[in-house]
Amino acid sequence: MSSLPEEVRSWIYDFFSNERFAAYLKIDARQCIEAKGGKLDFYGLSSLRIGEPVAEQLEFMEGLLPCPELPFHMPMMELPGGHVADLHFFGEGDSVWLLFLDATPERDHQQRLQQKAYEMTLLQERERQLNAKLQSTNEALRESQEGLSREFRRAESLLLNILPASIAERLKADEQIADSHAEVSVLFADIVGFTERARSVGATTTLAILNYFFRAADLLSEQHGCEKIKTIGDCVMAVAGLPVARSDHAQALANYALELREAARRERFAGEPLSLRIGIHSGPIVAGVIGKRRFVYDLWGDTVNLAARIQKAAEPDEIRISDATHELLGPDFACDPLGETELRGTGRVRMWRLRG
């Protein structure tokens, strides 16, 4: 292959030198500038002084010489004037030639591409980090929500334990609750000889007995559609015909009383069968919730007072009912008349003993 004519080679050299703003320095063995040429002014380097140390005039030369590996290439060095040069070092005896070729457009192009790529990568990294954070925040949120709804369910079930469900619903809706009920039956039941026996068997056994009694009262009230309203010491208060009215409230409560008495007899208290004193009366009452933070659903009225007095007058194991209740029960229940009895604060009252 024959080489190009000198004219062509010279044209290529000139073209390339112009195109790339070629400039050069010759650096001697003492690391001083020996000669300079080309388009140094393009790089802002026209004032470099011949014969003086190169590193004092060109900071990037600090530490680079002597360079054991020549030729040596250092791409894209941004020079103080703002132009970017590819630097090429060549050896010639003890001297080094340093060639500058403009790389500004190339650097700018590469920077635009690189910028996009890195920004994209940074965004992806940031997105990953944020997603991870979001996930852990969601996890924590879900856990506290679960805790909250557990608490809520617990509070709700506690509320249902104290109040009839329909009353609890109205209370949650912030309604004022005071309802008149024309026709209900009210029952009181307590344990015969509770105080003396409690003393003889001790607190633990007493609590177990109370627990048994109240649980039976709860369970049976569910079965018979009655409501246990409250307990006072060893006494249970229950009602039928509430909160939803029913015409057979007396029958329901009579059946409740009979089974409650049976349930009590199956348990022993201080060596003897647990026996109750039960009283029932029927009539109008007012039912409502009092209190705001520690609410209590309760019943008021003469019907309630009379039911309590009848219960106190009852014999052990007796279910004593008022005349009003007896009338409502009708012929399906066996009752013995007790004649008129004087009750405190009420006067003479006709009462009956419910047998079954």
Add this chain to the structure above:
Amino acid sequence: MLQKKICMLGGFAVGKTSLVRRFVHSIFSENYLTTVGVKIDKKSVAFPDKTVDLILWDLAGEDDIGSFRVSYVRGATGLVLVVDGTRPATLAVALTLRERCEAEFGAMPCILLFNKSDLTDRWAISEGEIDELKQRGWQIYLTSALSGEHVDDAFRQLASMVAK
């Protein structure tokens, strides 16, 4: 004239250029502008007995360590390794770059900067990790090119190390 070449090394977008701009020109910009190739800055650090001119080589950050041109580091007398405290992976990049340099040019004074300390809510480097590196002999600074926190201290420390 005491003049020392120092190279800034680290992954991309860790803040090498911003740290140099903060140290040399006392300015900071939120805009990220990636460095391609190398840009050189100079700052004198004065000590009671001498003044050191630091020639700071702000090298392009690396995404792929394989593309790092170790030849830029020729003649350097000290290294500033920069880690982005909000991106834990950049620690490994910095440590690997330093290994590459020392394999080529031998051991030299070195400081390790955990940068972007102002981004506390995104900070991802534990104190335990930093303590462990300190115990292994690393000179560590938590820096913020934004606020300037510890930036002068760090460069001054390196200047005193390379001037010995």
